[in-house]
Amino acid sequence: MITLKINGQQKNWDGDPDLPLLWFLRDEAGLTGTKYGCGQALCGACTVIVDKQATRACITSVSDVVGREVTTIEGLHPTGDHAVQKAWRQLNVPQCGFCQVGQIMQAAALLIENPKPNHDQIREAMAGNICRCGCYQRIENAVHLASTGV
């Protein structure tokens, strides 16, 4: 039996300890906000925050996060009003929206580590998150806006 802490709540799992966290979140815990894009940490759609680090849930097994705090989009802010989420809405960042949860979690992790990133730092931190619609300029501007006050 594995006990996980997800969005502040204890969750038990008595199945495969190698199960990728992504599938535990989506199919066992019902937290479908985190998306499956590639399954190989190539796209960033599945990004969650583990402790304070942006983490690809598709290649992280549940046993890897035992004793650590997992935060998903559902737990980022109680009313969905994290500075990054607000900035995202203010600048109308999404198009199809599928990568956006991963982008938002990556950005939120960046701001934990570096509350005032410059544009180069934003680009570097966000470089692993693919947006097939091409919302990159708005993503960059929204991260900047979130860091400077929404």
Place this chain on the structure above:
Amino acid sequence: MIMNILTNPKKLRGFERYVKVDNVSRRSILKGLGLAGGFVLAAPVMSRPALAAYQTGADKMPHGTVVDPRVFVAIAPDGIVTIVAHRAEMGTGVRTSLPMIVAEELEADWSRVRIQQAHGDEVKFGNQDTDGSRSTRHYLMPMRQIGASARTMLEAAAAKRWGVPATEVKAVNHEVVHSASGRRIGFGDLAADAAKESVPSVEGLKLKDPKDFRYLGKGQISMVDLRDITVGAARYGADIRLPGMKYAVIARPPVTGGKVASFDGAAAMKVSGVEKVMEVKGWPWPSKFQPLGGVAVIARNTGAAIKGRDALKIVWDDGANGKYESVAYRAQLEEAARKPGLVVRKEGDVEAALKGADKVIVGEYYLPHLAHVAMEPPAAVADVKGDKAEIWGPVQSAGGTREDVAKTLGIPEANVTVNVTLLGGGFGRKSKCDYAIEAALLSKELGVPSPSFKIGFLPEPHSGALAQAATGRH
């Protein structure tokens, strides 16, 4: 690549005259849609013979490019206006923009507009195949006319109630106003009366002057799904959860047209969480909109199903395309491209112009086969019970999906409900509904609601999407 060949682009214009607006309040056309409210308009847009010459890459798809939409507006007694979005949202914003066009002409207050996604039903809604960059081009005028018709009927109802000429009243921001007397009535209060008004003819409809637009072209309205997307509440194909559902992943032929020669699922069955391994039906090449077939692994979660799929031992019969080789194929294409082509349009004297030119640039361009790689892998959820099927999925063609699922299961179309989720990108790939059919076949076989995944761009031989693209399936 989609190519538009327009023999006479002028023929494309003026299609507005084919639009006919009907009042269907007293008909049962909305049955099943669950629209609240007493006032309902529908606008069947007649097929446009002039468009028969309009060739696009979508012509080979179900229902071709015949445009026959019906769009619905409902106004509830509390004033909430519900507008049906009949086309699929994949990031273009069309789920917002088409209803916004209706709201503009209707003089509706956008904050009191709700959007309802149409399920797949082309008899009711007309062509729903959201493909070919057609939605706004084809529906701007029909949507304006639908909004203007509703507004005219609301104005007529208000004028009757006040006993004044209709020319003296005007709809302004969710109310009808009689400025001479200062009276005003909200849309909600007028809805029931307006529904009894006859629908004005399109010829006499007064459309708004674009200078009076409040929403169109102003860039002030956000996508209706914006908040849901930012909080992780937006629902895509794989986000639907039904009681008792199982998760399936299918190992598909590495070569299009290939099939399973034999397989051993024993190791897959030993994977924790895997419940069943079964061969799934494929269609002979070219399978078009039908599934490729393969071996499905059914599990309690997707991760277990993927691990199970990786443990399958499958011997594939590659079939005729097993000999396909991209270098040789490229040479074939180049040879074909260098031969004289079919002249589709000839204007002016190109040969003379080239001969007289100071400089002639000759070039050859080559594109390899490319996968669509939408961020969201094709996925669908199906619940098949007896002769009824319900599908949830990110499909570009809701009507086509309904038709194909019905055909494949051998049940009437009327028994198939296709619920369109958001699409995490489409790019034409999701105009093909093979994944919805796979989910339906699995659900039928298993007797439980079942989702089916196509795996995105895994560089593995049994990656369905990649294998198909690599052999030029789409």
